[in-house]
Amino acid sequence: CKVHKICVLPGDGIGPEIMEVATKALSVAGGKEGETFEYKQCLIGGAAIDATGKPLPDETLEVAKQSNAVLLAAIGGYKWDTLPSAQRPERGLLAIRAGLNAFANLRPAIVPRQLADSSPLKRELVEGVDILIVRELVGGIYFGQPRGFGTNEKGERIGYNTDVYSEPEVERIARVAFEAARKRGKRLCSVEKSNVLEVSQLWKEVVIRVGADYPDVELSHMYIDNAAMQLLRNPKYFDVIVTGNIFGDILSDEASMLAGSLGLLPSASISGSGPGIYEPVHGSAPDIAGKDMANPLAMVLSAAMMCRYDLAIPKVADRLEGAVNAVLDAGLRTADIYKAGTPNTRLVKCSEMGAELMKHL
Amino acid sequence: CKVHKICVLPGDGIGPEIMEVATKALSVAGGKEGETFEYKQCLIGGAAIDATGKPLPDETLEVAKQSNAVLLAAIGGYKWDTLPSAQRPERGLLAIRAGLNAFANLRPAIVPRQLADSSPLKRELVEGVDILIVRELVGGIYFGQPRGFGTNEKGERIGYNTDVYSEPEVERIARVAFEAARKRGKRLCSVEKSNVLEVSQLWKEVVIRVGADYPDVELSHMYIDNAAMQLLRNPKYFDVIVTGNIFGDILSDEASMLAGSLGLLPSASISGSGPGIYEPVHGSAPDIAGKDMANPLAMVLSAAMMCRYDLAIPKVADRLEGAVNAVLDAGLRTADIYKAGTPNTRLVKCSEMGAELMKHL
Ligand SMILES: CC(C)[C@H](C(=O)O)[C@@H](O)C(=O)O
Ligand SMILES: CC(C)[C@H](C(=O)O)[C@@H](O)C(=O)O
Numbered sequence: 001c002k003v004h005k006i007c008v009l010p011g012d013g014i015g016p017e018i019m020e021v022a023t024k025a026l027s028v029a030g031g032k033e034g035e036t037f038e039y040k041q042c043l044i045g046g047a048a049i050d051a052t053g054k055p056l057p058d059e060t061l062e063v064a065k066q067s068n069a070v071l072l073a074a075i076g077g078y079k080w081d082t083l084p085s086a087q088r089p090e091r092g093l094l095a096i097r098a099g100l101n102a103f104a105n106l107r108p109a110i111v112p113r114q115l116a117d118s119s120p121l122k123r124e125l126v127e128g129v130d131i132l133i134v135r136e137l138v139g140g141i142y143f144g145q146p147r148g149f150g151t152n153e154k155g156e157r158i159g160y161n162t163d164v165y166s167e168p169e170v171e172r173i174a175r176v177a178f179e180a181a182r183k184r185g186k187r188l189c190s191v192e193k194s195n196v197l198e199v200s201q202l203w204k205e206v207v208i209r210v211g212a213d214y215p216d217v218e219l220s221h222m223y224i225d226n227a228a229m230q231l232l233r234n235p236k237y238f239d240v241i242v243t244g245n246i247f248g249d250i251l252s253d254e255a256s257m258l259a260g261s262l263g264l265l266p267s268a269s270i271s272g273s274g275p276g277i278y279e280p281v282h283g284s285a286p287d288i289a290g291k292d293m294a295n296p297l298a299m300v301l302s303a304a305m306m307c308r309y310d311l312a313i314p315k316v317a318d319r320l321e322g323a324v325n326a327v328l329d330a331g332l333r334t335a336d337i338y339k340a341g342t343p344n345t346r347l348v349k350c351s352e353m354g355a356e357l358m359k360h361l
Numbered sequence: 362c363k364v365h366k367i368c369v370l371p372g373d374g375i376g377p378e379i380m381e382v383a384t385k386a387l388s389v390a391g392g393k394e395g396e397t398f399e400y401k402q403c404l405i406g407g408a409a410i411d412a413t414g415k416p417l418p419d420e421t422l423e424v425a426k427q428s429n430a431v432l433l434a435a436i437g438g439y440k441w442d443t444l445p446s447a448q449r450p451e452r453g454l455l456a457i458r459a460g461l462n463a464f465a466n467l468r469p470a471i472v473p474r475q476l477a478d479s480s481p482l483k484r485e486l487v488e489g490v491d492i493l494i495v496r497e498l499v500g501g502i503y504f505g506q507p508r509g510f511g512t513n514e515k516g517e518r519i520g521y522n523t524d525v526y527s528e529p530e531v532e533r534i535a536r537v538a539f540e541a542a543r544k545r546g547k548r549l550c551s552v553e554k555s556n557v558l559e560v561s562q563l564w565k566e567v568v569i570r571v572g573a574d575y576p577d578v579e580l581s582h583m584y585i586d587n588a589a590m591q592l593l594r595n596p597k598y599f600d601v602i603v604t605g606n607i608f609g610d611i612l613s614d615e616a617s618m619l620a621g622s623l624g625l626l627p628s629a630s631i632s633g634s635g636p637g638i639y640e641p642v643h644g645s646a647p648d649i650a651g652k653d654m655a656n657p658l659a660m661v662l663s664a665a666m667m668c669r670y671d672l673a674i675p676k677v678a679d680r681l682e683g684a685v686n687a688v689l690d691a692g693l694r695t696a697d698i699y700k701a702g703t704p705n706t707r708l709v710k711c712s713e714m715g716a717e718l719m720k721h722l
Contacts, residue, residue, distance in 0.1 A: 090556045120482050120593045141524060141558065148559050156527040159563025163502060164521035166513055193607070195451045197502065198509050202520025224607075225614040228589065232481045232618040246554070246585075250611060253586040257593040 004311050007067035008039045012046040012089060013284025014294035015073030021296035021354035026303045028361045029319040045075025045089035055092030061099045069310040070277045073299060074284035098138050102269035102277050104176040105135040109255035114328040115337060118260030126258050131238045133255055134177040135248025137269055139169045142245045163199045170206035177242035178214040185239035187218045191227045191247055231255055256281050263295040263336045266302035268309050278306040292349045295334035297324050319361055326360040365672050368428035369400045373407040373450060374645025375655035376434030382657035382715035387664045389722045390680040406436025406450035416453030422460045430671040431638045434660060435645035459499050463630035463638050465537040466496040470616035475689040476698060479621030487619050492599045494616060495538040496609025498630055500530045503606045524560045531567035538603035539575040546600035548579045552588045552608055592616055617642050624656040624697045627663035629670050639667040653710045656695035658685050680722055687721040688714060
């Protein structure tokens with residue numbers, strides 16, 4: 001039992017509302033297991049731009065680095081959409097990922113049994129889907145140099161970016177993915193575009209080499225276009241997927257939709273050494289901000305992932321996840337996951353969902 | 362009425378079988394409208410590698426350039442999978458696209474009413490979906506320089522590619538997309554990742570500028586990750602999508618799956634000046650090659666697109682499309698689209714599908 005230092009970043013839109021529920025739930029669940037949390041709240045995203053002019057103030061990164069883990073709600077909103085892109089809220093997100101070297105983004109794509117009917121896919125295809133997407137998060141085309149604007153030899157204006165991976169970058173993310181696969185279904189699918197791109201050829205080669213250390217994990221390879229297709233055709237084929245930054249961005253959002261809603265999907269971005277970042281997959285939903293309509297459950301499940309990974313207090317994670325299951329079983333639904341006419345369900349506000357959650361902790 | 366010179370590239374796997382059906386159907390349909398076709402058959406892909414050592418022999422490109430249009434079936438197979446990637450069949454495809462400057466890849470994602478139940482998505486979501494994806498095909502990260510392998514400043518081995526677009530490259534594909542949207546639902550969605558990538562910022566800026574010439578077309582913008590999600594959540598939202606080479610590769614394959622099968626999906630890759638390339642979306646299916654099991658309909662529909670676009674003989678296209686509809690209405694299904702137990706359908710071989718098709722022409 002110790003004090004866990006959590007850097008709390010409510011961010012924008014519905015962020016503060018859902019963060020309030022999640023930290024309360026975390027404190028209560030931790031209390032039952034004798035764990036204590038110390039929260040330091042900092043600015044990021046639009047809120048930080050308004051207060052300091054920067055989407056990631058130095059102080060926020062400092063506090064994050066000194067903490068055991070970072071809980072982040074959501075960033076962005078219409079208000080900042082017209083800023084030049086180098087000054088937008090998203091930059092804060094990219095900067096904190098890079099600043100903490102949070103290179104491994106783990107995004108479970110699970111279809112919760114209580115909501116299997118909300119999937120756009122037919123029930124028989126998605127029931128039981130349980131995919132873990134491991135996305136490289138601090139390399140690839142998001143950060144590759146050179147990048148920018150210029151002119152080509154014909155004098156035409158161009159925009160360009162570099163997609164690049166080094167051997168050690170691929171190796172460390174591959175190891176995270178193999179380790180994860182080993183603890184689950186023991187199947188890993190590496191996704192790239194090696195029939196066209198050199199960066200993907202290096203990726204594939206390194207993944208195969210690392211795979212030699214994991215003979216118990218079945219490794220397969222798939223082109224990104226085919227993977228985008230197979231996620232629809234037969235999502236149960238997948239156990240763990242490992243892929244680069246931009247392909248992971250696309251695939252994990254596509255896979256999220258298998259659940260029909262982002263309302264229950266958490267994510268972890270871990271560094272292996274320092275603190276990781278735990279955040280829901282959904283965005284800041286500026287249209288419903290401040291209306292007590294948000295769904296706090298993905299934020300709570302992100303806190304659970306934090307307990308499991310960085311804080312190594314799995315019992316607290318179990319409690320949080322158990323409570324989320326209990327409120328869903330009890331039929332409570334926020335607007336995003338409510339479907340009129342479904343028997344034994346009831347539309348609730350964010351605060352009520354929070355209050356009910358506490359009862360089940 | 363004139364003689365249309367067609368460069369015929371059967372390629373690998375099931376390619377020759379489906380090409381035979383398509384050229385026969387084309388000749389018959391053309392005959393009824395007084396149009397004549399002259400076919401010159403050339404090598405590409407694995408077949409070309411075996412015969413000449415090159416996936417795109419110079420002679421093939423020469424014949425293609427002298428023709429009015431290129432009909433391509435499919436390339437690739439297990440046999441060539443172990444070759445170094447610079448010598449693989451796919452390179453032939455990339456080379457002929459670049460060689461003919463076929464910059465605009467048009468891929469309709471339509472869910473044929475006869476097969477709406479084969480979609481992995483719920484019927485109410487896909488019924489009536491009619492999306493046209495306009496993918497830039499000879500630029501972006503597929504062809505950007507510099508590319509290759511090297512070492513970074515830490516001495517680590519790297520693989521890298523450059524994603525780059527120039528203003529004129531974006532402008533010409535945007536015009537194709539706006540023109541297409543104008544003839545359809547008048548809605549165009551440009552897909553990029555401008556919140557992270559400079560190449561996407563240029564893309565978006567140019568698309569907006571070109572859009573000023575098309576006030577009758579409603580232009581929207583979407584990030585690629587969100588587009589991958591919305592294609593599942595609400596595919597009917599989309600009319601025409603315009604996007605770069607790699608994003609188009611991914612999105613068009615994902616969108617293909619909305620139909621449940623690739624068996625009916627054609628594509629056109631047009632240059633605006635010289636001959637375009639017309640090919641089915643599906644691959645060479647080496648596992649069923651030579652077994653008379655392939656579905657020739659996407660190849661026939663590709664020939665129809667050729668008649669509509671490059672050859673400007675829409676009446677022949679109408680005849681081909683009408684015949685495809687007729688055989689589907691008659692319940693004929695090749696193995697890939699056959700679902701045991703569906704009333705009034707019958708499993709047929711490739712040759713039988715071809716013969717029935719001729720009857721309806
Ligand atoms: C907001 C954006 C920069 C970010 C990304 O592309 O990584 C988001 O889409 C995500 O997946 O977390
Ligand atoms: C075979 C491959 C090089 C090709 C591509 O990526 O363009 C294919 O996936 C396609 O979409 O036509």
